[in-house]
Amino acid sequence: MKLNNIKYYLVRSTLLVVCIFLLAGFTIKKNSFLNADTTVSIAQENDGFTVSVKTTKNNTNIHFYMFTVDGRLVKELNIYGSKRISITPLEKGIYIYDFFSNDERLKNGKIELR
Numbered sequence: 001m002k003l004n005n006i007k008y009y010l011v012r013s014t015l016l017v018v019c020i021f022l023l024a025g026f027t028i029k030k031n032s033f034l035n036a037d038t039t040v041s042i043a044q045e046n047d048g049f050t051v052s053v054k055t056t057k058n059n060t061n062i063h064f065y066m067f068t069v070d071g072r073l074v075k076e077l078n079i080y081g082s083k084r085i086s087i088t089p090l091e092k093g094i095y096i097y098d099f100f101s102n103d104e105r106l107k108n109g110k111i112e113l114r
Contacts, residue, residue, distance in 0.1 A: 038062070040099040040107050048088030049095075049111065053079045063100040068093065 038055040040062060053062050064077040066087065074095065075087050092113050099106040 038101070038106070040064075042097055042109075042111055044111065044113060045086065045088065048086060048090045048113070051077065051079070051085045051087060052083075054082050057081075061101060062106070065098045065100075067096045069096065 037057055038053070038060055040054075041052045043050050043052070049066075051064055053060075055062075058081045060081060062077075062079040064075070064079060065073065066075040067073055074090065077085060079085065090113055094110055094112045096108075096110050098108045
């Protein structure tokens with residue numbers, strides 16, 4: 001009986017730690033860039049956002065994902081080379097975004113459309 005209690009508390013404390021990390025917006029892996037030749041960014045527009053990729057390598061493939069705070073996928077982009085893409089129209093609110101290349105996170109964060 002005592003072993004089951006220990007397992008219960010271990011599982012419960014692990015879930016609590018995961019929830020704290022998610023609520024705090026903590027990223028276990030630090031935002032990084034794949035290399036110095038590629039930069040990615042996102043900026044607010046009037047009724048949406050602009051996603052920018054600047055690279056000196058034309059064969060660079062960047063995956064961009066944008067979600068609402070409740071987890072609904074709003075936009076998914078595959079970007080090859082340097083580009084600027086507008087994402088409009090969007091409802092006002094907070095969005096979560098991720099940039100990936102070769103299964104490595106380049107950048108992530110939250111952005112608010114006011």
